[in-house]
Amino acid sequence: MRILVTGEKGQLGSELRRIVAKGRSEVGPIAEVWQGAELEGVDLDRMDISQWDSVQAWFAAHDPYDLVVNCAAMTNVDGCETAEDVAFAANAVGPYNLARACAEQGATLVHVSTDYVFPGTEESLRVETDPCAPASAYGRTKLAGEGLALTNNPRTHVVRTAWLYGYEGRNFVKTMLALGEKHERVTVVNDQLGNPTSANDLAHQILAIAASDDFGIWHCTNEGVCSWADFAEAIMQGAGLACEVVRCTSDEYAEAHPGTARRPHFSALQNAHLEATIGNQMRPWQDALASYLENLS
Numbered sequence: 001m002r003i004l005v006t007g008e009k010g011q012l013g014s015e016l017r018r019i020v021a022k023g024r025s026e027v028g029p030i031a032e033v034w035q036g037a038e039l040e041g042v043d044l045d046r047m048d049i050s051q052w053d054s055v056q057a058w059f060a061a062h063d064p065y066d067l068v069v070n071c072a073a074m075t076n077v078d079g080c081e082t083a084e085d086v087a088f089a090a091n092a093v094g095p096y097n098l099a100r101a102c103a104e105q106g107a108t109l110v111h112v113s114t115d116y117v118f119p120g121t122e123e124s125l126r127v128e129t130d131p132c133a134p135a136s137a138y139g140r141t142k143l144a145g146e147g148l149a150l151t152n153n154p155r156t157h158v159v160r161t162a163w164l165y166g167y168e169g170r171n172f173v174k175t176m177l178a179l180g181e182k183h184e185r186v187t188v189v190n191d192q193l194g195n196p197t198s199a200n201d202l203a204h205q206i207l208a209i210a211a212s213d214d215f216g217i218w219h220c221t222n223e224g225v226c227s228w229a230d231f232a233e234a235i236m237q238g239a240g241l242a243c244e245v246v247r248c249t250s251d252e253y254a255e256a257h258p259g260t261a262r263r264p265h266f267s268a269l270q271n272a273h274l275e276a277t278i279g280n281q282m283r284p285w286q287d288a289l290a291s292y293l294e295n296l297s
Contacts, residue, residue: 120264
């Protein structure tokens with residue numbers, strides 16, 4: 001079996017490469033069909049997914065793939081707000097081009113999306129069939145990418161996740177650890193709630209989803225809901241840091257950081273499709289965080 005991962009150097013791409021090579025994740029063995037698979041990775045410097053010629057040339061120069069996992073995206077939420085055209089190219093045109101290329105060779109496409117496709121105004125867990133109404137340019141461009149991927153390759157899984165952190169690259173956990181080592185207190189928003197998600201767990205579950213022919217939209221986050229401030233406190237405690245987490249509102253944060261894009265107040269997802277079909281292997285977010293802190297070098 002042959003797998004292509006776009007955005008290979010990012011948090012999720014790195015975890016996919018790691019667990020395919022090992023044949024297992026922190027959750028357990030990966031799906032049997034992908035055991036011993038050959039995984040290729042690519043980033044923007046070798047294939048620009050927003051350019052059809054670049055995608056077409058890459059696929060033409062390589063043996064056919066069984067699975068393509070699109071981890072490439074413009075994820076800078078504030079940057080998307082000021083350059084929505086650039087974000088649309090990466091987050092919508094990119095998955096469209098990959099879907100076309102996958103359809104030509106009968107490959108399965110897993111396109112990774114986000115909780116930001118929801119407005120975050122309702123304080124209840126969002127399931128896959130709930131209506132979307134993104135409040136930011138990032139959410140709008142990611143939602144467009146979902147539709148384009150689904151309509152241009154019948155073998156497409158859209159996997160929405162949230163609050164991702166991994167061993168490679170920058171993320172909230174690493175930022176809090178760095179701040180906690182240098183400061184006595186840190187101010188964190190307390191009125192935005194969601195699901196912290198380990199890239200290792202997500203990579204494991206993506207491979208299980210990719211082995212299924214139940215194509216469509218999936219929610220895939222670690223279990224449990226918390227605020228960013230709750231998450232920060234758990235990080236400090238788990239790492240044995242004495243740094244105090246001072247809670248603030250989104251309005252207070254925006255006043256201190258002008259130009260910040262609007263974030264959903266409640267964007268927690270329920271893994272309903274997983275629960276109803278292949279099984280939900282995503283751990284409680286506290287357990288996944290404990291594993292991460294233990295293994296982070």
